[in-house]
Amino acid sequence: MQPVWNWFAELHDRTGINLTIFYDAFDRHRFAEGFVTTVELAAVCIVLSVAIGVIGAWLQGSRLRLLRLAVYWYIQFFRNTPPLVQLYFFYFGVGSFLKISGPGGLAQPLVSNMTWAILSLSFYAGAFNVEIFRSGIEAVPRATIEAAEALGYSRLGADRQIMLPLAFRICLPALNNNLVNLVKATTLAYAISVPEMLWVSNQIWSDELNVPEMMSVLLICYVGLVGVLVFAMGRWEKAIRVPGIGLTARTR
Amino acid sequence: MSRRLGWLEPLPQTSDLPVLLPVVERPISGANTDRKFCPSLARLRGGYGFWIVAALLLSAGVAGAETGPVHPSIVATLIKWTPLLFGGFLFNLAISAFAMIGGTAAGVFLGLGEIVQFAPVRAVAWLVTHFFRNAPWLVLLFFCMYMLPFQVTVFGTTVPLPDWVKATFGLALPVMANVAEIVRGAVQSIPSSQWESAEALAFTRSQILWMIILPQCVKRMLPPWMNLYAILAMDTVLASIVGVNEVMTLTGDALGAESRPELLLPFYGYILLWFFLYCYPIARWTIRFERRFAVDR
Amino acid sequence: MSNASGRPIVSIRDVHKSYGAVEILKGVSFDVAKGEAVCIIGPSGSGKSTLLRCINALVPIDRGEIRVAGHEVHKLKTDKELIALRRKVAMVFQQYNLFPHKTALENIMMAPIHVLKEDKDEVEARARKLLAKVRLEQKADAYPGELSGGQQQRIAIARGLAMRPDVMLFDEVTAALDPETVKEVLVTIRELAEEGMTCILVTHEMGFARELADHMYFTDHGVIVEHGPPAEFFANPREARTREFLAQIL
Numbered sequence: 001m002q003p004v005w006n007w008f009a010e011l012h013d014r015t016g017i018n019l020t021i022f023y024d025a026f027d028r029h030r031f032a033e034g035f036v037t038t039v040e041l042a043a044v045c046i047v048l049s050v051a052i053g054v055i056g057a058w059l060q061g062s063r064l065r066l067l068r069l070a071v072y073w074y075i076q077f078f079r080n081t082p083p084l085v086q087l088y089f090f091y092f093g094v095g096s097f098l099k100i101s102g103p104g105g106l107a108q109p110l111v112s113n114m115t116w117a118i119l120s121l122s123f124y125a126g127a128f129n130v131e132i133f134r135s136g137i138e139a140v141p142r143a144t145i146e147a148a149e150a151l152g153y154s155r156l157g158a159d160r161q162i163m164l165p166l167a168f169r170i171c172l173p174a175l176n177n178n179l180v181n182l183v184k185a186t187t188l189a190y191a192i193s194v195p196e197m198l199w200v201s202n203q204i205w206s207d208e209l210n211v212p213e214m215m216s217v218l219l220i221c222y223v224g225l226v227g228v229l230v231f232a233m234g235r236w237e238k239a240i241r242v243p244g245i246g247l248t249a250r251t252r
Numbered sequence: 253m254s255r256r257l258g259w260l261e262p263l264p265q266t267s268d269l270p271v272l273l274p275v276v277e278r279p280i281s282g283a284n285t286d287r288k289f290c291p292s293l294a295r296l297r298g299g300y301g302f303w304i305v306a307a308l309l310l311s312a313g314v315a316g317a318e319t320g321p322v323h324p325s326i327v328a329t330l331i332k333w334t335p336l337l338f339g340g341f342l343f344n345l346a347i348s349a350f351a352m353i354g355g356t357a358a359g360v361f362l363g364l365g366e367i368v369q370f371a372p373v374r375a376v377a378w379l380v381t382h383f384f385r386n387a388p389w390l391v392l393l394f395f396c397m398y399m400l401p402f403q404v405t406v407f408g409t410t411v412p413l414p415d416w417v418k419a420t421f422g423l424a425l426p427v428m429a430n431v432a433e434i435v436r437g438a439v440q441s442i443p444s445s446q447w448e449s450a451e452a453l454a455f456t457r458s459q460i461l462w463m464i465i466l467p468q469c470v471k472r473m474l475p476p477w478m479n480l481y482a483i484l485a486m487d488t489v490l491a492s493i494v495g496v497n498e499v500m501t502l503t504g505d506a507l508g509a510e511s512r513p514e515l516l517l518p519f520y521g522y523i524l525l526w527f528f529l530y531c532y533p534i535a536r537w538t539i540r541f542e543r544r545f546a547v548d549r
Numbered sequence: 550m551s552n553a554s555g556r557p558i559v560s561i562r563d564v565h566k567s568y569g570a571v572e573i574l575k576g577v578s579f580d581v582a583k584g585e586a587v588c589i590i591g592p593s594g595s596g597k598s599t600l601l602r603c604i605n606a607l608v609p610i611d612r613g614e615i616r617v618a619g620h621e622v623h624k625l626k627t628d629k630e631l632i633a634l635r636r637k638v639a640m641v642f643q644q645y646n647l648f649p650h651k652t653a654l655e656n657i658m659m660a661p662i663h664v665l666k667e668d669k670d671e672v673e674a675r676a677r678k679l680l681a682k683v684r685l686e687q688k689a690d691a692y693p694g695e696l697s698g699g700q701q702q703r704i705a706i707a708r709g710l711a712m713r714p715d716v717m718l719f720d721e722v723t724a725a726l727d728p729e730t731v732k733e734v735l736v737t738i739r740e741l742a743e744e745g746m747t748c749i750l751v752t753h754e755m756g757f758a759r760e761l762a763d764h765m766y767f768t769d770h771g772v773i774v775e776h777g778p779p780a781e782f783f784a785n786p787r788e789a790r791t792r793e794f795l796a797q798i799l
Binding site (some may be wrong): 076077079083085086088096111174184185191193198202211212215219222226227 | 289327383398482487493514523535
């Protein structure tokens with residue numbers, strides 16, 4: 001790999017384009033770590049938010065009105081307030097109460113900033129997922145479930161075998177969109193000093209004064225990450241596609 | 253009227269999400285009224301806002317209980333800082349208005365560019381749209397703050413570009429891309445039978461687009477466009493990260509001036525409340541619009 | 550296969566059309582004389598709707614020749630030429646396809662004003678006459694959403710007539726209507742035919758076809774299997790496939 005790094009060093013000498021993340025070992029290392037942190041953050045949040053979405057959608061079908069209301073207000077709170085302010089609220093606000101005494105008797109936060117970022121972003125995306133899953137379920141007409149029940153399926157069986165597969169296919173495009181937004185939202189963790197890609201890049205360009213280069217690298221990386229996610233989800237969508245369900249694009 | 257695909261329709265856009273949903277081909281009626289698990293939104297009124305305020309005051313009270321009687325109460329402090337913070341909040345709303353207007357204007361043209369018959373223009377429009385849709389808003393903001401010049405000379409006069417103008421421009425870029433997708437989605441959701449019958453009547457393509465297709469699109473575009481605005485209004489706080497003096501920066505200043513850790517929760521909760529009070533009605537309106545337009549069909 | 554006396558107004562020769570690997574029209578030829586009313590029947594997928602769309606160039610053909618009212622449809626390329634053709638040929642669709650954001654009167658007036666560039670007042674007068682002709686004068690200011698299917702279809706017919714075409718194409722125009730409203734549309738079409746309009750209809754209404762048509766065509770799998778005057782056609786179909794089809798639906 002050394003020749004590749006050398007090429008970038010030459011590029012700097014010849015044209016002034018300063019991509020230290022390639023030819024400088026230290027910067028290379030920290031940028032790679034930042035990239036990994038971003039991917040980690042995105043992956044954990046995706047899994048957690050989908051889980052929250054499933055649980056929330058299930059709770060919304062509960063007979064207890066209080067439970068349904070609780071889910072409703074959870075959704076409304078997280079949807080109608082800025083995710084950044086939610087992050088501050090949790091990290092600075094709630095976090096200021098959750099202190100334990102660490103070594104030396106100094107108060108230390110119980111929950112790290114990375115954990116707060118994961119929790120806050122997961123609950124944020126989870127709120128949207130609850131709505132998405134719920135809408136998918138409601139878009140399956142009652143007539144289909146009735147037909148299943150008439151064939152002798154139990155309620156649970158009909159849900160599992162008939163409704164959920166259809167509901168899932170219906171809501172997949174919206175879910176994909178939400179997951180893409182989640183990946184983009186990981187940049188918010190910058191505000192609480194989580195060492196993800198944007199934060200690390202900020203460090204690098206402050207040290208090396210190569211703002212345009214780092215900006216471009218950042219944009220390419222994020223567009224690339226999102227592109228990979230969209231591609232993967234698109235392939236999955238195609239693989240489980242059933243004719244008649246889903247967007248029919250007509251280009252004119 | 254137009255041929256329905258029956259119940260096998262994609263996700264109906266009657267969900268009131270301020271999330272960037274793909275624009276649905278055709279909203280369906282009937283299927284989602286079959287199962288109603290959500291409490292009817294119509295029944296929930298401002299009475300619940302009372303509970304939010306109560307919860308807030310309670311948290312302020314709890315936090316206040318941790319301090320001694322020496323400092324002024326939390327509520328009093330909140331009230332003291334309100335004029336300043338509210339001014340900042342209005343500034344956020346102003347930024348959101350400018351970014352929305354600029355982004356929408358550019359986005360309409362970009363969206364039309366995605367459906368012209370000339371392939372190179374379509375390709376360029378597609379690239380631009382997807383680039384700005386896939387880039388995180390914060391990164392675009394950083395990009396604009398650093399890369400845009402601090403002043404620009406036009407027609408001989410030098411116009412300074414303050415930070416907030418650059419931030420507005422940075423926010424308008426993703427708005428433009430999303431509006432383009434909304435426009436494109438709306439145009440493609442008009443049944444092709446409309447194109448066919450207009451062609452049979454010997455209209456030219458641009459006549460069909462401007463006189464027949466686009467007027468029908470406006471209604472369809474309104475709910476996702478309003479959703480987009482809600483998202484934008486909330487994302488104006490990102491400008492605080494890049495140094496623009498808006499409500500979050502001012503809140504940080506106020507907290508720094510007061511230097512009391514028990515104020516953190518109430519202050520951020522207060523700002524959350526303001527955004528909630530602004531965005532929740534928008535979300536409700538959006539649902540109401542959607543229901544009305546769905547019924548029209 | 551020419552059966553018309555005098556020069557036919559619509560002349561189709563050996564038309565082939567494929568969509569990808571699927572061949573829809575496999576060599577269709579027929580003529581229609583001026584003032585004739587012609588009905589095309591056949592099972593779904595036999596290419597009837599595609600054939601109609603080829604006649605007014607909504608669908609380009611792969612091979613063959615189509616001549617309509619002096620235009621050589623297979624050779625038309627530019628927008629201008631296509632528009633000139635579509636002034637002569639009007640088409641009414643199964644799904645009426647009225648423009649939902651315009652009133653009934655505006656729907657009728659739009660094309661003559663914007664395409665033919667005629668004077669607005671003249672067009673309005675003519676449009677109102679056409680509305681009266683289809684017996685919907687009171688609905689001039691109604692929006693399509695407020696009209697029944699049969700009413701919308703009659704407005705669609707009036708909209709086509711506003712262009713003063715030489716030929717009218719009807720693509721299963723009553724298929725989407727409920728039985729009570731089918732009659733009002735058929736009456737309108739019959740009046741048109743009696744006034745001398747050249748009509749080509751794709752239809753499932755056998756009774757109507759028998760009454761109205763001067764000539765019947767039966768298509769199956771992209772070719773014309775049989776044709777003839779309705780009396781003969783329905784009473785003594787020559788081909789087995791025709792007999793099968795008629796037995797199924799009559």
